[in-house]
Amino acid sequence: MANILETVSIDLYPLDNAGPHRTDKFEMVHEETPTPVLRRGQNFNIQVRFKQRSFQKDKDVIRLIFNFGSRPMTTKGTKAFVRVDPKAPGASADRKQWYAGLKSVERDTATIEVLASVTCPVGNWKLQVETGTISSNEKRIFDYSSEIYILFNPWCCEDLVFMPEERNLDEYVLTDVGKIWVGPYGSSRGREWVFGQFDKSVLPAAMLMFQKGGYPEFNRGDPIRLTRFISKMVNSNDDDGILVGRWDGNYEDGTAPSTWSGSVPILEEFLQTGDSVCYGQCWVFSGVTTTICRALGIPSRVVSNLVSAHDANASLSVDKYLDANNEELDFDPNNPMGEDSIWNYHVWNDVYMARPDLPTGYGGWQAIDATPQETSDGVYQCGPSSLEAIKKGQVGFNYDVAFMIASVNADLMRWKEDPNSPMGYSRIYSNKYHIGRIILSKQPFFYDPNGDKDRQDITNEYKAKEGTQAERVSLMNAVRGLQTAQSFFDVPADAKNDVDFDLIDLDKIKIGEDFDIVVNIKNKSNEVRNIRAVMSASSVFYTGVKAQLIKKAEGSFSVPPNQSEIMRLTVAADDYLTKMVEYCIMKIFAVATVDETKQTWADEDDFQVVKPTINFNIPNKTFTVNKPTRVLLTFENPLKKRLNNCTFNISGPTLMKNITVSIAPVQPLGRVQAQADIVAKTEGEQKLIATFTSTELNDVTGSVKIEVIEDEE
Incomplete structure (x- = not known):
């Protein structure tokens, strides 16, 4: 045994x-006791120090033993025995194999170049160094004290997550602040979000997520299965995942979704408590998903679909029903398990990878959705769905392609009770353009703190242009693959339509303003048309669920031959101010029936009551490293009522940890103001993000770019 090398340190x-592996932004590599963060399929160096003597090529044998998970096995790819080649190292010919080569020997140390297999599981590994001799079976083993994180490598062409446009990885892997587009179609805005994927809590939180979900360790190198699992575990509906979803406005026992400005506080709480965090909504789920994917090395972007369909019965249509008296039904008579809905907006993620499980051409961006809407294979998960498959209507391809097609391109159909119809309802209206009005993501390499110049329209990546033959062919291709969809699309419309109705869309109004519901009517016939109509305004949650009726009016009138009329209902600010729910979204609805022809028409529109934004007052927009700078945040209270339980949340990755500032109640129409002293830790361009919440007003946000400089002294 005395002749066997004895390892004393690694x-x-x-x-x-970290530099060449592009992991130098991870906080854990900069700590006093650093943790290595590496990427698979890429060389890295280690140094092994021995006791008393140096390594001898013709006598000694060194093996590196890498262990992953609770029961490492070579047959599962979770254990690797890597014999160090004593020859001078060269580039490994096969990156699917682990490799180690002796780089240099100096006195009592050996420097070894190592390559982790490009297919190895991703996460925290353990390392042992085994020493022995050529002439003996006796061994000595030394354990490296720290765990080693090995991540996906989108810069390596053999990795399934490889992205050929390398510059884009600066955005989709390395950028830690972004935007998430929220709000109705006419008033959407980019909400600032701190992804913070390099925070020291993120990778351990991801490992806890894998552990709680019981995800097989040998599958953690496959981005297809892994991202599907992430879409399951970011929500808590299965296996007590990261975030509890809630959409009813009651958040007293947790944090309101609109309060969050980034993923790190959520993942810190999950890591510290081991419990699901309260509460999230679609854009919060998406923000956390982006953080986890980018931390693991999977290129990811946030996707916002404005006017998004939730198809509950795989019909590729959103079906709304009226009774014989033109009253909307609050249930789906053809689907007792649930009803279709239209979300003002819905947010999910695209992840980038090859798809060897699909035919050639279906790799690239894949949609995953962590918001629990419908189950897939018995649990709340969605994707990855190839965008190419979605665009072409290939519903037979894995995973959940039909659900995603409906989300962006379902037809909106309205049905009216009809005892003479085989279905019990006749289709009175079909809109091919309403769903998926625009699909947005953040434009790479650009951040606009004061507006939406950084938004990117990616609609054409999900579907052909609305109204084109290609769009209809794609949707009908999907319909042919789903028996349920065929039964809805094969029903002909049954009405003589000689009166045109047009509900005038409202994009947005400022909070406190009155608004009108207006319907233009044109009688195209040569006879008088008598019309019965109902108009209403309601407050709604962004999921399309109605909250409170604000105002409703109904009546009858005549329209002369070939003449036009206008229906109008005025809604005053006092009618709606006390009935608004979070995000201040309104729905206007109109329905009319022509007595002579039985033509029935119905339409709706959602718009937002717009709130103010937070203004930042920072001298010269400049910070100095390690010196406190006072930041003033202000905006005007738009309500004629006092704001209570007022709180600002301020955050910025690499700049500071989250700061919460509570302020006194704010008087009606008064000025909201708070200040905080912020100490920047690193130089360079940074982003500061703030949110404001109170009992009466929330979802007020703002952001600013700042420059952090070194102290000249």
């Missing part, structure tokens, strides 16, 4: 290796 050069 150095993985955490910071030196």
